[in-house]
Amino acid sequence: MGTVTLGVSIAVPEPYGSQLQQRRAGFGDEAAHGIPTHVTLVPPTEVDAERLPEIRAHLAEVAAGFRAFPMRLAGTGTFRPLSPVVFVQVVEGAAGCTRLQGRVRDPRGPLDRELAFPYHPHVTVAHGISEEAMDVAFEALADYTAEWVCEGFALYEQGSDGVWRKLREYPFGTGAASVPAQPGAPADETALRRP
Template structure:
């Protein structure tokens, strides 16, 4: 559902930003939020736990790119993700994450389908589906996060993807798109 500006009108999407993510169900999101804050401190986890499919921009027109994301969602289907254990991108990038034991292949398929249209991914690293637990913290805290979360396990059914826009200094949901259906 589009955000509403102070004037009551829907703000125009930022032309140079477009993100597509998988959000966590509320109970899992709350649990992950607590874990993430235990590593980075209260109030530090301003971005909810999620799995990024694309962090980038529209190649030409935001409207055209958003319609492509909608088309990918309509042609998709729900799938299951199993989060199991931890990994890290260190020393390349200071990130500790939860592994996708099941569902990583489907995330890669969605990522590739999204990039087959007018959407550009703007990261310096090869796409690897993951859920960030700790990022850019002291090495001791990063090691603690990796060790403490190593036994973590959760499953979720992915039924939608979120189309995001970067506006007013942060990412905001533009639309939640049901996989295999209409808007959710």
């Protein structure tokens, strides 16, 4: 049946998601249009496709037992020199994100995996571009702010074209199985546009 590359994340809602995606593209990050703006819970992970039903059931169970929490982004940070990333900081909601990713990556569950770095919730706005361009991103978004209530998360699959597409949404505290995304639709319409 083969393997699929999955990720689990909290989508940054509109209008903020598109704003930050466009800014990321503007800094010269060519991957921006294939990556919806998000806070990662599980980074890209290759799994056997036959495990998808088990993964979906696990995510539905985690979401059903979780409650909404406030999220606020403010200012920038960077993982340089360890990793070529500039991000917008999660200044409220980091504890909720950390608890949530711990449950999603539960060692007894199907998405247990080691992380390359300690978990640090953030919203990437530049990755793998020139140092000068990353400096521009760091300065340009230093005063950026956004806030919303996080009410769930989503499962994404990376296509062979490199674009991440939403497979399913998992609203918190509903006890419902989940909300399917539109079949075959990109995670948002800008995902297929190129600069």
